[in-house]
Structures are given as C-alpha cells and as structure tokens.
Amino acid sequence: MKNSEKILEISRKELWYDGVLGEDFDIEINNQMGCGEALEGVAVGADMYHVKKVRAFIGPYCNAELDAVAKMATFWNIPIVGYMASSNTFADKSIYKTLARVSLGTTNSLAEAVAAILSHYGWTRVGIATSTGLIAYERMQGFEETFHKRSIKINKKVSSISNGILYASVENEYAERSASSPTKSAVMFDENSDANSMAQTGLLNELSNNARVIICIFSSTREMSKEFMKAVYTAKMNTHDYVYILPWLQVMFSMY
Numbered sequence: 001m002k003n004s005e006k007i008l009e010i011s012r013k014e015l016w017y018d019g020v021l022g023e024d025f026d027i028e029i030n031n032q033m034g035c036g037e038a039l040e041g042v043a044v045g046a047d048m049y050h051v052k053k054v055r056a057f058i059g060p061y062c063n064a065e066l067d068a069v070a071k072m073a074t075f076w077n078i079p080i081v082g083y084m085a086s087s088n089t090f091a092d093k094s095i096y097k098t099l100a101r102v103s104l105g106t107t108n109s110l111a112e113a114v115a116a117i118l119s120h121y122g123w124t125r126v127g128i129a130t131s132t133g134l135i136a137y138e139r140m141q142g143f144e145e146t147f148h149k150r151s152i153k154i155n156k157k158v159s160s161i162s163n164g165i166l167y168a169s170v171e172n173e174y175a176e177r178s179a180s181s182p183t184k185s186a187v188m189f190d191e192n193s194d195a196n197s198m199a200q201t202g203l204l205n206e207l208s209n210n211a212r213v214i215i216c217i218f219s220s221t222r223e224m225s226k227e228f229m230k231a232v233y234t235a236k237m238n239t240h241d242y243v244y245i246l247p248w249l250q251v252m253f254s255m256y
Helices: 004-018 039-050 064-076 107-121 132-151 193-199 203-210 220-233
Strands: 080-082 100-101 126-130 154-157 164-168 213-217 243-244
Touching: 039 064, 064 080, 064 100, 100 243, 107 132, 126 132, 132 213, 154 213, 193 203, 193 220, 213 220
Parallel strands: 080 100, 126 213, 213 243
Antiparallel strands: 126 164, 154 164
16 A cells, blocks of 8 residues: 555554553554555465564455455454455454454445335335446345345346346345246346446336335446436436435535
8 A cells, every 4th residue: 555654653653642552552563565466465464473473463455365364363363453345254253253344334334234224214115236346246245145134125136138237125024035046146237337328228217117215336336326327317317206325435426
C-alpha cells in the first residue's frame, strides 16, 4: 500500500498521544509488501513470524492472502487484524480463530444490516440485481447465507439468456433449494454491461413486475451501480414506488 510506513507511524504517534502506548508499553512495526500476483504475502508472513519474531499481524489487505496468513496465525495462536478484506468466509471462527476484522464493509455485516431493514419494514417484494465476477459471487454467497438464517426466502428467476435478475421475497420459512435442478442457477448481468445493454435486455421490466425494493450486488460496485441506475432512470423506475439498496456504495450520485 502506498505510503503505508507513513500511515503506520502516524497511527503509532496517535496511540502514544491517546495514552494507549507509553514508556511501559510500546510496539515495533515491521512493514513488508504483499498481495501481489504470486501470493508473496504468505511467504512474507512466514518470514516475519520465524525470522523477525513478529507476534501480531495487521493484514494482508486482500482476501486471498489474508485467508492463508489468518490460517497460519491460527496455527501459531497469534492475533491478526484484517482491515480491508470483506469476504463472508472470514466470519467462520472455527477456522479463523485469532482473526479480528475492523472493516465497516464486511459482507456478512452488510447482509445482516440489509436483512434487518427488510424485516423491520416488512418488505416482501424484494429483488437482487447482481453481476458476473468472483467478487459478486462471494457477496451473493454471503447474502444467501445471512438471508437463510433470517428466514428470508430466495426465489431464483430463470431466463434463457445469459443476463438476468435474482428475485427474493420475505416469508416465514426458507424454501429448500434443489441442488440437482439446473433451473435453480442464478442469472445475472454481465460484469461489463452498460446502461444501454441493461435496458435492452428487457429484464428491468421483469424486475418491475416482481419487486419494489431492489438490492444491488455487483463486482465493480461504483461503475456497475452507476450504469444500473442510469438504466433504471431510462426505464422510468426512478419513482417513489421503488427503493434501491446499494450496500457497498460510498459515493452518492445526486442525479438519481
């Protein structure tokens, strides 16, 4: 991460200023790069532990390397803090026993928040717009697991084309999903779809007929959300009849 050493030093000084660190307790920070193409962060973690005698980790920031290093930290029984990785997988404390995450945007926490909103308002006509890509897939897994726990039934609408929408409705019991049925597979927008291609599929009309509350779960959150909302505007689905929930979006688009 760019300027990581400066950031860590600023953080250390603030801890001193706040009285967390002092003459009787101080920390030494070792910083090395990770999250590259060859999973070098895993080797860096092993080197830090065995050679430099590091006994607590912050990061790596990417999902793939945090997965490996967090498992090693569990084996070594030392704490590790994840500050960026958001995959719902890391919520399993039977595997990642010494991992703590401080990111506000973890998949499971956002899914819990969305599920609470749906239950609180009693919204029953809910749709999920998603896309292709590994990130969207991991996020959908997290939402499905949380919705299952919260008794939110997932109905997957099947389409004969490659793009599509995933539908959901809130009910008292979770419907059992048949793993043997190919018609149960989710359909979704292509990861590189723009507003025009989304509008031309006709799937927004299907979404309008089946849902009034739409949750957006995309791999490329900012760009895909922007294109989706443009398509929604074109389809005249930007009225007070609809609610759009964008869990990961941190930038407000005032034009919508």
